[in-house]
Amino acid sequence: MKLKPDVAFNICIVEDDPWYGQLLQYQLALNPDYIVTLYGSGKAFFDTVQERPDVVTIDFSLPDISGDRLLKKLVELYPGLPVIVISAQNKIATAVELLKLGATDYLTKDEYTKELLWNAVKKIRENSLLKLEVKRLEKQLHDKYDFANLLKGNSPAIQQTFALMERAAQTPVNVSISGETGTGKELVAKGIHRNSERHKGPFVALNMAAIPAELVESELFGHEKGAFTGAISRKIGKFEQANQGTLFLDEIGELPAAIQTKLLRVLQEREVQRVGGSEKIKLNVRLMTATHMNLLEEVRKGRFREDLYYRISGLPICLPPLRERNSLDIMLLAEYFLAEFCREYHKPALTLTAAARDKLIAYDYPGNVRELKTAIELAAVLSNGNEIHPADITFGISSRNNDFFAEEKTLRDHTRAVIRHYLGKYQNNVPLIAQKLAIGRSTIYKMIQDGDV
Numbered sequence: 001m002k003l004k005p006d007v008a009f010n011i012c013i014v015e016d017d018p019w020y021g022q023l024l025q026y027q028l029a030l031n032p033d034y035i036v037t038l039y040g041s042g043k044a045f046f047d048t049v050q051e052r053p054d055v056v057t058i059d060f061s062l063p064d065i066s067g068d069r070l071l072k073k074l075v076e077l078y079p080g081l082p083v084i085v086i087s088a089q090n091k092i093a094t095a096v097e098l099l100k101l102g103a104t105d106y107l108t109k110d111e112y113t114k115e116l117l118w119n120a121v122k123k124i125r126e127n128s129l130l131k132l133e134v135k136r137l138e139k140q141l142h143d144k145y146d147f148a149n150l151l152k153g154n155s156p157a158i159q160q161t162f163a164l165m166e167r168a169a170q171t172p173v174n175v176s177i178s179g180e181t182g183t184g185k186e187l188v189a190k191g192i193h194r195n196s197e198r199h200k201g202p203f204v205a206l207n208m209a210a211i212p213a214e215l216v217e218s219e220l221f222g223h224e225k226g227a228f229t230g231a232i233s234r235k236i237g238k239f240e241q242a243n244q245g246t247l248f249l250d251e252i253g254e255l256p257a258a259i260q261t262k263l264l265r266v267l268q269e270r271e272v273q274r275v276g277g278s279e280k281i282k283l284n285v286r287l288m289t290a291t292h293m294n295l296l297e298e299v300r301k302g303r304f305r306e307d308l309y310y311r312i313s314g315l316p317i318c319l320p321p322l323r324e325r326n327s328l329d330i331m332l333l334a335e336y337f338l339a340e341f342c343r344e345y346h347k348p349a350l351t352l353t354a355a356a357r358d359k360l361i362a363y364d365y366p367g368n369v370r371e372l373k374t375a376i377e378l379a380a381v382l383s384n385g386n387e388i389h390p391a392d393i394t395f396g397i398s399s400r401n402n403d404f405f406a407e408e409k410t411l412r413d414h415t416r417a418v419i420r421h422y423l424g425k426y427q428n429n430v431p432l433i434a435q436k437l438a439i440g441r442s443t444i445y446k447m448i449q450d451g452d453v
């Protein structure tokens with residue numbers, strides 16, 4: 001099995017001899033997946049490093065801190081961090097002592113150090129990728145076990161969707177899912193993938209509306225180290241990550257025109273080329289797309305390529321809005337979410353009063369299942385007793401999470417919108433909102449006073 005990294009591998013070298021340090025740095029940086037940073041002392045390392053590195057190599061005799069003390073500090077700060085000690089002396093007792101303290105490897109400075117270091121780092125990298133793969137597979141297994149409960153619904157409208165999902169799971173065609181926001185489009189894509197022949201492969205999801213236009217290309221297709229300013233290491237794109245599995249592109253209607261052309265080419269040729277790279281990587285990816293827009297209308301308006309539209313359409317599945325399912329479905333979902341949240345928040349089992357049920361059934365859910373789920377979550381959190389009353393249920397909390405990016409506004413406008421949203425969501429409870437948003441109460445009070453919100 002070939003394991004592919006999707007993130008850069010950060011290596012830190014702590015070495016006071018600049019010439020030797022650069023030699024090691026040069027050697028390791030030959031691998032385009034590695035980001036190698038050199039530090040001249042223990043202090044320089046601790047003063048600068050912000051994120052947990054993937055590997056640290058330390059010189060045993062640094063001027064400001066001894067090798068064993070530095071190792072202890074590193075192990076304390078980053079439990080499980082692989083540390084390779086490089087020493088001028090070949091003393092077995094020291095090596096044993098350091099390995100006991102948690103060092104992964106002990107190398108002596110001689111003509112073989114470069115190769116030994118290369119191999120040691122390679123082994124650590126492979127191990128970490130294997131661990132990630134095991135985690136992914138464990139999660140997949142766990143999720144699969146839960147599949148029977150993935151999608152809730154008994155109404156004829158949703159049953160029709162389930163029938164189409166079954167057909168989609170049996171065939172390898174592309175699937176295009178449409179439906180209002182929060183109707184469960186991603187869940188449907190996941191459900192089809194897990195029941196398809198590809199269920200052992202990855203399910204990779206990407207929301208086109210959530211990434212800045214200039215990053216879409218590299219997110220989808222990846223890039224090589226140095227392909228553009230800021231491309232400090234090779235990046236594996238979502239297409240490659242989804243190889244042998246399914247790629248779910250949400251909000252496909254948001255895809256910039258130039259990328260639509262490139263996507264069409266990738267789908268036609270079934271191979272991808274990373275930005276700045278020349279290698280053509282063969283793909284075996286099933287594509288599923290989703291949109292809340294009328295994509296055909298976008299085609300008519302010239303905003304979406306017609307040929308791409310037909311290429312991705314495959315089997316269309318249209319998810320009904322929650323208000324077009326029936327009251328039994330609303331209650332089924334509400335009870336299901338309530339039980340889930342009680343478990344998650346370690347609360348005793350809560351029940352819905354008859355009036356609370358009526359309130360849930362009477363509402364029209366512009367935010368669909370997501371809105372129902374959010375309302376139930378808040379009710380579960382806010383409820384004091386064993387029952388949920390109508391007053392515990394607040395609607396209008398969830399809106400299309402992409403609206404935020406759809407319109408270009410000033411930061412001040414965004415701030416106002418967020419505060420306004422929270423004031424509605426938490427019934428003007430300023431102390432609670434200030435706590436949630438980690439800002440001062442006075443900021444909110446001032447905005448209210450100024451009529452800003």
Ligand SMILES: Nc1ncnc2c1ncn2[C@@H]1O[C@H](COP(=O)(O)OP(=O)(O)OP(=O)(O)O)[C@@H](O)[C@H]1O
Nearest residue numbers: 150151152153180181182183184185186187369370
């Ligand atoms: N039938 C269902 N059963 C259980 N949970 C559901 C169901 N439908 C949707 N959900 C839940 O509702 C939330 C929204 O679902 P999902 O993200 O799949 O919607 P979406 O249509 O893809 O939304 P968007 O258009 O905003 O991307 C998720 O938390 C999902 O788990």
